[in-house]
Amino acid sequence: MKKTWLLGFGFFSISIGWSLYNGFVPFYLNNYIASTALIGFLMTIDNYIALFLQPYIGNRSDRTQTRFGRRMPYLLIGIPIAALFFALIPFHTSLVTLIIFMVCMNLSMAIFRSPTIALMPDITPESKRTNANGVINFMGGCGAILAFSVGSLLYNIEEYLPFLAVSVIFLLALWVIFKNIKESRDALSYAIISPPKINYKSELNTPTVYLLAAIFFWFMAIQGMEALFTLYGVNELGLSKSASAFSLAFFSLSFVLSAIPCGLLGAKYGKKKVILIGIIGLVFVFLLLNWTDSVFALRAILLVGGMFWACININAYPFIVSTGSEHSFGTRTGLYYLVSSLAAIISPPTLGLLIDYFGFEILFFAAAGSMLFALACMLKVDVATGTLSKNT
Template structure:
């Protein structure tokens, strides 16, 4: 695995996640200025993921058709980042709920347009045998964005909310430009064997054709994997979205301090994600995800058993390690199940359909549960959803073993 391309892909993913993590941390608190229902806040926060469901598969298919060109997917990424930075930076300047919603929708729409495309860069610059390991380094980079987001919350939010939102927006634009300068212009893309010939039949198929083939897959493994992605991504998004209000309501923290609760978990993720990536090559992707779910569930139970700041930090560290096993393996597993490398951008978009659908509904479902049971029981409510997710991946592992494929260990 060549280190150079991986470093610049990591930087590109870091650039986009720098805004998304701060968005998830602070926009719920911004909405609480106008809304009191946790379920309604969760529903609005999930809206950006619904837009991802609508936008990303189509944009992924568009990027597949451009991937073979001289500039590849980069024009779509750079233009999207420049546009998305504007509504994001304007969020703290709004003085009414309608204006806030306009900025939220504007950011979510434009940022989702290039989010999946950025993640597909891994398949453009890294050969299949090293993608799981590359994902480990990429997810380590993502965890650093949580660290950055937490530090901005701790050091800047309580002093200047406007500056706190401006920092990730500017950082995103600058880092994408740097990544393109070193990766898009200086490194050659991985040449897939079946793309060395430019016969018409080697072109990327239309989105509808890809979806039909996936649905008709007799093994059902891809659809079941997408169901598991829906559950796990939704559960993680719900926990992240409602964590800041939980910190203020249950732990008695300030908004800035509550926004920094995720910092120790991000550090735990950063420490564990690369070893998990290497271990997954021996355990198999589906088995590694199941083990991660067990750790995730244990973390939720710890958080519920002892509702204080210290134990909440420990609980979030366990949850972050458990989520790392999913984050490293899920997308690569779906790529490995894809019928051709010509559709990897589209499959990244379909992965987003599953994850974004979960992220759209997860915060609302957990929010409704909190409305019914109270903020004190948020971790227990999340543990119920985690148990359902564990069941889904258990079924997937059994079916995968029954089908006698070797993709799990690839």
């Protein structure tokens, strides 16, 4: 568990980076672009990159052998480059330079994201993975809270300050992980020198396909909501930019407080049951948000929503990993992020287009509908759970 907490610093840096990116980069784009749909499209650049690069990197890291380990070389290359271009984003001088910095930052993030997450099952026995995922997501949630709360305060002082702060956090997280986690010592299956080349066809068994479909639909809801929420707060509720971004901190706060308990619940009662509770709960949360016009009620409902999102997110990744072998952790991590990236590619521009035609009130109706599709897919998992352990 000590190693898991230390590894959590990697997830902390990833989460604080994406949260700040999703919260404030739309405002930079809005300085040049009037269309919400086009802004939503440009906010998916990272997901286009991740769609093709992360599955490859995840699979490649399964078969990498260096004196630093399988996963660590990707962190050592990707994190410093990501820190550099993240710091440059607020210093753009035009739409072209902004997009260049965004693309370079996202390319470097894609290099180390899958290997960082794959380190968790590498060093954690299967029976402890939901608990461990709760811990690293707790750290990630702390990162999101800092991004939306402290980041908002820094943004009000100088727009570049939160970006510089996150770049420093990237480098500190790399130092903590590199100094404390040695794959040759800590990875459970590190003694296997040449794991077999992964067969994607065999990895995509029926339980995995249903799970990936469910993951796609709940990320359609969450990614679209997070990417466009700050614009929703400003345009629909009349909030300031910082107040709108700060409201998302309540969602993240609840997620943080619920992360470890949801991991424990998943280990005790089964991952699928806890995920289903989270999906049903978020359907009602999104519907309630659509009829909320006060800041107090908005933030109270977001608090509840973060709890249900933790039920889903904490148990989903261990669920996917449990349907494959120990030699395919990186590959399955890549598949997980491929599907979530595909959802993030489709969701913001699609919701942005709907908003352009119907107004911001359509945002949460669409999110609730996507969650209902996720519910239908998760209920189908029962049909093909024969190869899953009883604890899934």
